[in-house]
Amino acid sequence: MTTAPLSPARTAATAARVLRQLRNDPRTIALLLLVPCLLLLLLRYVFDGSPDTFDTIGASLLGIFPLITMFLVTSIATLRERTSGTLERLLAMPLGKADFIAGYALAFGTLAIVQSLLTTGLAVWGLGLDVTGSPWLLLLVALLDAVLGTALGLFVSAFAASEFQAVQFMPAVIFPQLLLCGLFTPRDQMQPVLEAVSNVLPMSYAVDGMNEVQQHAGVTGDFVRDVLVMVGCALLVLAVGAATLRRRTA
Amino acid sequence: MMNKQPGPAIRATGLTVVRGPRTVLRDLDFTVPAGRITGLLGPSGCGKSTLIRAVMGTQAKVTGDLQVLGHPAGHPSLRARIGYVTQAPAVFDDLTVRQNLEYFAAVLDPGRRAAARRQENVTRAVADVDLTSHADALAGNLSGGQRSRVSLAVALLGTPELLVLDEPTVGLDPVLRRDLWDLFDAIAADRGASLLVSSHVMDEAERCHGLLLMREGQILAQDTPDALKTRTGTDTVEAAFLSLIDEAAEAAAEAARSHRQETPR
Numbered sequence: 001m002t003t004a005p006l007s008p009a010r011t012a013a014t015a016a017r018v019l020r021q022l023r024n025d026p027r028t029i030a031l032l033l034l035v036p037c038l039l040l041l042l043l044r045y046v047f048d049g050s051p052d053t054f055d056t057i058g059a060s061l062l063g064i065f066p067l068i069t070m071f072l073v074t075s076i077a078t079l080r081e082r083t084s085g086t087l088e089r090l091l092a093m094p095l096g097k098a099d100f101i102a103g104y105a106l107a108f109g110t111l112a113i114v115q116s117l118l119t120t121g122l123a124v125w126g127l128g129l130d131v132t133g134s135p136w137l138l139l140l141v142a143l144l145d146a147v148l149g150t151a152l153g154l155f156v157s158a159f160a161a162s163e164f165q166a167v168q169f170m171p172a173v174i175f176p177q178l179l180l181c182g183l184f185t186p187r188d189q190m191q192p193v194l195e196a197v198s199n200v201l202p203m204s205y206a207v208d209g210m211n212e213v214q215q216h217a218g219v220t221g222d223f224v225r226d227v228l229v230m231v232g233c234a235l236l237v238l239a240v241g242a243a244t245l246r247r248r249t250a
Numbered sequence: 251m252m253n254k255q256p257g258p259a260i261r262a263t264g265l266t267v268v269r270g271p272r273t274v275l276r277d278l279d280f281t282v283p284a285g286r287i288t289g290l291l292g293p294s295g296c297g298k299s300t301l302i303r304a305v306m307g308t309q310a311k312v313t314g315d316l317q318v319l320g321h322p323a324g325h326p327s328l329r330a331r332i333g334y335v336t337q338a339p340a341v342f343d344d345l346t347v348r349q350n351l352e353y354f355a356a357v358l359d360p361g362r363r364a365a366a367r368r369q370e371n372v373t374r375a376v377a378d379v380d381l382t383s384h385a386d387a388l389a390g391n392l393s394g395g396q397r398s399r400v401s402l403a404v405a406l407l408g409t410p411e412l413l414v415l416d417e418p419t420v421g422l423d424p425v426l427r428r429d430l431w432d433l434f435d436a437i438a439a440d441r442g443a444s445l446l447v448s449s450h451v452m453d454e455a456e457r458c459h460g461l462l463l464m465r466e467g468q469i470l471a472q473d474t475p476d477a478l479k480t481r482t483g484t485d486t487v488e489a490a491f492l493s494l495i496d497e498a499a500e501a502a503a504e505a506a507r508s509h510r511q512e513t514p515r
Contacts, residue, residue: 009360017353021344024388085340089404092306094329095357247324248310250269 006098014095014103018077019110032073032111036065036119044127055130058123059214060183062138063206065119066112066146068174074108074153075166082157091247101242105150112146113139133213137223141209144230148202151237158244177203182211202233257320259284259412259444260305264314267300274300275467277314282446282460287438289458290448291491297467298448299337302416305446306334319412330358333405337416339397340404343390347381347400348372350389354404375403378433380426395422402430406437413437413445419454431457452488463491470494 022029040058047054081087090100120138123129131138156173160166180190180198187198198204209226216223260282267275274297282288290298303309304316307324316323319331341350355368376385379399384392389400402418413434419427431454437443438459447458455461456475463470463478471478471494475487482493 007360009362010357013353013356013360017342017345017349020349020353021342024344024346084343085336085338086342088308089334089336089340089354090357092308092329092332092334093354093357094326246310248308248312250310 005096006102007096010095010099011102011106014099015106015110018104018107021077022107022111028073029111032069033115033118036069036115037122039065040119040123040127051128051130054127055214056211057183058127058129059131059138059210060181060207062116062119062123063141063145063210064178064181064183064203066116066142067149067152067203067206068170069115070108070112070146070149071153071174072167072170073111074104074150075157075160075169076153076163078104078154078157079160079163079166083162087245088249091245097242097245100245101154101238104154105147105238108150109143109147112143112149116142116146131214132217133215133219137213137219138210141206141213141227141230144227144234145203145206148206148230148234148237151234151241154241155237155244158241174203177201180204181207183207202230205229205233257284257317258282259319260446261317262314263316265301265304265316266313267297267304267309268311268313269300273467275304278469280462280469280472282444282462284444285438285442286459287434287445287447287457288460288462289455290446290462290464291452291455291487292450292464292470294450296464298450298464299416301464302414302446302448305414306332330408331411333408333410333413335398335402335405335413335415335418337420339389339394339401341389341397341400344388346386346388347376347392347403348385350400351375351403351407355407358408371407375406378406379403380429395426398422399426409441409443411443413443413447415445415447417448417450419449419451427454452486452491455487461487463494465495465498470498 040061043058043061044054047057091097116139120135120142124131124135152173156169157166160169180187180194180201181203182198187195187204190198205226209223209230212220212223212226258281262278262280265275265278266273278301290301292298300309304312305318305323307328312323318325318328321328342353345353351372352368355372359368359371376382379402381396381399381403384396389397392400398418398421402415405413405415419430422430434445434447435457438445449455458475460472460474461478462472470491473481478487478490479485482490484490484493
């Protein structure tokens with residue numbers, strides 16, 4: 001290879017382009033930013049009689065929303081790049097695969113920061129979510145979740161031939177994690193096999209991390225472990241996703 | 251950077267491409283001379299797009315030797331030197347014409363210091379394809395012909411030494427088609443660039459300096475339009491093409507007949 005693996009200028013141009021595409025589509029932005037807030041609001045009054053339950057589930061959801069939304073947005077967006085021929089064109093130009101992936105991660109990461117600021121702000125200051133730790137740590141976990149969602153979305157888009165299939169990957173990839181992440185019942189009370197499975201799913205660490213922040217004042221060792229696992233997972237899936245971007249196709 | 255290539259722009263020897271169970275291109279030999287417009291003509295489904303994708307290095311399962319601008323096809327150093335237009339317009343529907351071009355220009359020529367040059371290139375490319383009045387329209391809101399012109403404008407950004415265009419004039423009105431061919435002429439004459447243009451419209455063949463006539467994954471003939479017409483004793487490239495197909499069919503039938511006679515019963 002004569003080109004460097006990652007060109008900051010091309011990565012920034014790609015991120016700016018993805019954000020421009022979104023800006024030309026205000027309804028998608030509104031849905032991305034407002035729907036999680038409305039769901040939190042809904043949840044708050046569903047658990048009107050038991051604020052403790054809202055504290056646990058609300059904190060977990062702050063970590064789950066960015067993962068799901070970024071997963072959906074990225075899988076559709078990159079599928080469109082594959083089917084419209086823009087990906088083939090870009091890879092025939094001097095754009096590195098790393099530029100492409102980092103550009104997407106950067107653009108959707110930015111969007112995730114805005115989304116998380118809104119949801120965390122609303123939950124903590126508007127709906128009285130009781131957090132022992134710092135809300136900034138909640139934000140950090142949410143951001144990592146968003147990058148993880150972007151990575152997963154990029155990866156599954158390689159296996160979807162149409163947007164119908166891409167949307168169906170959401171129940172296939174996200175729902176099992178949702179059931180096993182400890183949102184519905186503590187993971188150590190699950191059937192041992194399921195508990196073992198939940199130990200290797202990244203969303204479990206997102207929810208664990210959120211709960212650590214919710215229950216403890218400082219940065220705990222478990223929190224550091226959760227964050228490291230999420231970073232590792234995101235990097236791993238991004239690398240695997242990069243391998244699915246082929247310059248030569250049949 | 252060297253602009254003049256000593257050899258031809260493209261040279262293929264024994265080029266074969268397999269897609270799934272089918273051999274789409276079978277043992278092709280051809281050259282695309284530098285500084286000229288070469289037309290790649292043949293009915294749809296004959297393998298034109300596969301040949302073009304092989305030249306661009308985006309086609310898998312390519313065997314044989316394929317040299318492009320002195321490098322093996324798909325070599326990373328070629329990516330900034332070739333302008334490529336796919337058959338379906340490969341542009342972002344949710345960006346305006348100008349935003350599309352600005353992004354692709356930034357990929358070709360990145361960095362803040364190149365910003366003024368990029369702006370110039372974008373404005374020129376938009377004018378080249380006659381879309382200045384639509385520069386701020388979303389690509390998704392344009393007509394089919396306009397969208398393929400946006401796609402063409404992307405390939406004209408920068409100063410490619412080789413332009414590879416897969417059916418660039420499909421769905422365009424006659425006036426625009428004539429203007430684009432004038433533009434291709436100018437690109438070859440003024441910049442010394444080489445062009446490989448595929449088409450299934452035979453009347454466009456007259457505008458090419460050289461022709462590759464393709465049918466069912468094979469090159470039927472490689473020559474200038476005039477030489478082809480003289481050789482087959484016809485007035486148009488279309489008639490020459492048909493006559494060549496008949497000739498090939500007759501030869502095949504003849505070969506089959508003699509093969510049958512030689513086989514003892």
